[in-house]
Amino acid sequence: MVLTAEDRITKAHIALMQDKRTLAYSGLLMVGKVDVRDDCPTAKTNGRDVVYGRAFVESLKDNELRFLILHETKHKLYQHLYVWRKLYEEDAQLANMACDYVINLEIQDLNKWGDFLVMPEGGLVDEMYRGLDSGEVFSRLKEDKKNGKGNGSQPMDEHDWDGAKSLDEAEKEALAKEIDSAVRTGALLAGKQGGEVDRSFETVMQSKVNWAEQLREFVSTVCAGKGDSTWAKPSRRWLQHDMYLPSQISESIGSICVGIDTSGSISGEAIAKALAELVSICDNTSPEKVDLLYWDTEVAAHEQYREENYSGLLTSTKPKGGGGSSSLCVFDYVVKNKLAPQCIVMVTDGYIEFPQTAPLYPTIWVMVDNKHTVPPFGSVIRVD
Secondary structure, three states: OOOOHHHHHHHHHHHHHHOOOOHHHHHHHOOOOEEEEOOOOOEEEOOOOEEEEHHHHHHOOHHHHHHHHHHHHHHHHHOHHHHOHHHHHHOHHHHHHHHHHHHHHHHHHHOOOOOOOOOOOOOOOOHHHOOOOHHHHHHHHHHHHHOOOOOOOOOOOOOOHHHHHOOOHHHHHHHHHHHHHHHHHHHHHHHHOOOOOOOOHHHHOOOOOOHHHHHHHHHHHHOOOOOOEEEEEEOHHHHOOOOOOEEEHHHOOOEEEEEEEOOOOOOHHHHHHHHHHHHHHHHHHOOOEEEEEEEOOOEEEEEEEEHHHHHHHHHHOOOOOOOOOEOHHHHHHHHHOOOOOOEEEEEEOOOOEOOOOOOOOOEEEEEEOOOOOOOOOOEEEEEO
16 A cells, blocks of 8 residues: 555654653644645745645655654744744745754764664764854855855755745744643653753743752742852852852852652643753752652652752653642651752742741742742742
8 A cells, every 4th residue: 555645754753752862842842833835845934834745754764764854843833934034034045954964963963872863965064163152153154155065955855935924923923822731742752751851942941940040049038148158069250260268157058958849730841841840950950969859749759869860850840740739748748858958949820739838948939930829928920
């Protein structure tokens, strides 16, 4: 039985969603509509919808088709056709090339264990552009063209800049939110199933809170009056000047406990947002240790992390829970297990049972998608 182009695209989507290297893209693959047309020479996206040329799809092997689909999906991830509109208006060919050089390198990196993804003939890739964004690649291509060094290369796909321009502001805003949600949900899915989270997700999955400022200010307030210095954790403000000096106790971030609500009322997207905040806490404040607790009416999982393994947190963590909503279990667990954190960071949607008595440890409540609930104690940070 010969599969149609539509059937092959569906099959390729399923394969990408099942492979551990690419399952984090599952949500993004569902964004927008997919169409197959006879009049499309290759493939193109307006940043939301994707059109594939029937003859082009039929000419590709399965692994090349998977590469092409992921290529179009990465255009959506980076919102290339909106972010780099000015580059297109300056030089359409160079703008198309710049976007493709960035994407193709990243996809090739995902294929490091075999031939699951193979770039179709004519695709643009060059190690000299590694680590650059499309704007930086465009600048280099522009300089080369000015100096007569252009190579005349063409991207393997088209870019529907006109279609992207036709989306109104409300549609663009809705698309940005949908992509953000798809990225966070995909990262959470990959973490649960032992898959990889592409580094490119970090561009979109950014924390909504300046944790470097918020947590240090909180700890400084908590430790007010403790002016002793310590060599155990050097001062960050002087390390940037290559000076190794002791930090003040109030400047140091010791052990912290982070409790993430996984009750039935909290969505997978909210949990993904919570994990983004946790990664930001680790990246920006480098606590000596993090006790991560997943909870509903009881602590369903306890994971410990130290500075040397913060980078793998997103893929190693295994969220558990899903029952009722009572935060009392976290504070009881901390005391019972003698965790002794410097502070407790509680991440929740706020639709929970709160303790009526303040615990022994200072508490920050991070309210995800909740602008109204006021806890009976502690500081509150709200994340949209």
